[in-house]
Amino acid sequence: MKVTQIPFKKTGFFSDIMIDYLEENSRLKPFYNNFPNAKGFYNQIEEKKKSFRLQNRIVLSDALQNQYKGFAISDKTQENIDLLKKQNTFTITTGHQLNLFTGPLYFLYKIISTINLAEELSEKFPENQFIPVYWMATEDHDFDEINYFNFDGKKVLWNRKDGGAVGRFSTEGLEQVFNVFTEHLGNSKNAEYLKELFSRGYLQHNNLSDATRFIANELFTEYGLVIIDGDDNSLKEQFTPFVKQELENQVSYKEVTNTIARLEENYNIQVNPREINLFYLGDDFRERIVFEDDVYKINNTALVFTKEELLLELKNNPKAFSPNVIMRPLYQEVILPNLCYIGGGGEQAYWLELKSYFDAVEVPFPILLLRNSVQVLSEKQAKKLSNLNITKEEIFLNQHELLSKKVIENSDLEFSFKDKKEFLQKQFLELKEVATKTDVTFLNAVSAQERKQIKGLENLEKRLLKAEKKRQNDLIERIIKLQNSLLPNQSLEERQRNFSEYYLEYGNTFIKTLKTVLKPLELEFTILEL
Incomplete structure (x- = not known):
């Protein structure tokens, strides 16, 4: 095994805004809070410590305990869920869509970056605890983005009717996908493990959220990874003050629009806000909430609410209110004692649009860290x-x-x-x-x-x-x-291949090797010779 690191800039695959962020270019300073270094994390810990209430910790830990019912988890993961109730415990978080069989290879790099950073911070700040968290994007509804993975240059595709939050999708029909996939695997020990992982994940769980939790838990449970599903009533209750504020005042639209006007002087804009950055979530639909003619309408449905009716619905049914790409980061930071968000270049680019919004609603803006990238x-x-x-x-x-x-x-x-x-x-x-x-x-x-x-x-x-x-x-x-x-x-290749190609050849050694070599705070691209 040989490891070489080169600057992200040298690959030509990363945007100007990410390169400027990594180089701490002064023109980007107004758009983030603390930088990912020892001083930045010290400041972030102090800031989050003052703002995150004990009651939120209890709700979070209990919600996670409930989400893990029926899953076999390691002692390390259970310990981490319990530790979240303590005031000196903080999270390091990454997020990912519920891609079929984890989707692109960088799924592994995101999570291992998160685990390794949590461990590194535990050494740097031994008086605190740091928990790696994988946020499942269960409320997304872009099914076409997640219904396949590539294996050996071919697309393995799940055909089913679209509609609603993907985490709630039934796993019905994935047996056919399993049969197609296994035709390409052979009968080696590693192939048998991949077959079992797919089968137990998708054929023994009823919905995509549970299937994804099972697979991620199986791959990373020994490292204490905590997996969270935001489509949760008790967690949504913690977020209702911010939802109410959004419905009444459209704070996110105003703040993010102003930020975009400043950012676009130098950079391409990743996402644009809506006037209301919330969806209404039903059993088989997720549609935008729009304000027209003095009433709130649910787009593409017959549902209409007065202001009073919608606020009552929020109180009685908080799970029905789903943040979009602009508000989801805020939801995450409200319910987690989080210090840092680890993501790809596109994700971090839209996070950089959000700091003034966080400031306006008085929630600490997390440290942003570009995930590790690897060429094998x-x-x-x-x-x-x-x-x-x-x-x-x-x-x-x-x-x-x-x-x-x-x-x-x-x-x-x-x-x-x-x-x-x-x-x-x-x-x-x-x-x-x-x-x-x-x-x-x-x-x-x-x-x-x-x-x-x-x-x-x-x-x-x-x-x-x-x-x-x-x-x-x-x-x-x-x-x-x-x-x-x-x-x-x-x-x-991390955007094109699935982890199964390398697992088939190297087995769990591949994950253990990545765990050994990835250094999230070195902020460089990794070339790994196996």
Whole structure:
């Protein structure tokens, strides 16, 4: 096993806003609270300690105890649930959709980052306890985003009728998915474990929430991971003051809109708020709450409420009120004694829109931490990279750029178009100096001729490169094949592959290795040679 770390920036797969955040660029400072370092966590602990009530802890611990009924959990997880009642216990949280069989590979990286950070903070601040939490996105309704996973380049798909919160979906129909999946696995010891995990998860539980809890618990229970389902009446009761405030005053829309106006001066915006950032949740639907004609309507239904009726519904049925992407982070921070949210670049980008909203409702804004990202290299792949003289950083180059670079490096022709361009530009610089002393039309003519000459050289360079690529066809094909195997669809493999591909080959050693090597606070991209 060999581990190499490179800056996230070097991969080319992370947004400007994330790179600026990692580099603590001053223009982003107004949009977050504490940075993920020792000083930041010390400050966050003190802030959360003052704001989080004992009663909330008791409700949280009891709700989790109830959610875990019927599940076999480790002593470590049970201990962590009990510890949440203590004032010196804090959570480190990540969230993920209920993707079929965990979905993309980064599911593992998110959770292991969370577990490892909790352990690291326990060493740094021994007077406190830190609990890793996985927040299941049970109330999402984007079924098309979660109803498949990729295995060995093929999509394993669950076809069923869409509608409502995915956590409540029946697991009916997943036996057919199981049969399709197992056809590709073989009969090795690791294959048998994957079959059993899928079967026990989806064929022995009635809904997607319970199935996902079972699978995540099986994979990570020895590390004390606590899994939470926000679709819970007692937890929603804790959130009702903020729901009421949203219905009456639309605080989130006002604050987030103002923040977006400032952020979009430099960055692309991840999500935009609605005037009311809440859904109404029924047994088989999740629809937006809209305020029109002095009444509250549930979009795409016949349900209509006056203000008084809706507030009474909130009091009697808090579970029916479901936060959207703007308010879900607040819900999380209201019900958890949380210090840090660990997520991908897209998630953290929309969290950065929310700080002024948190300030307005007087809830501490958590530390944001970009999850670990990993590129796995097999021994064969590492050897091929070496033979092709491709560095680990070069793996992530745009394929056209990578091929051009390697063809030029491998060429017998000792000819540099760069030198020729620089020489040409120097000659034209002298002409421009003369031109400035004459008529402006002559200066324009010189500039036009310069552009023409440079363009001519660039065209010749492309033709030479094309000829060299044709001559070095074997090299081209080997590079394309290797990079495509490392970056499926020219994307990070963690976004394309499912953990089962590596589990099939390495078994639980794969998870244990990730647990050993991932360092969440080092803020770098990991290349892991197995």
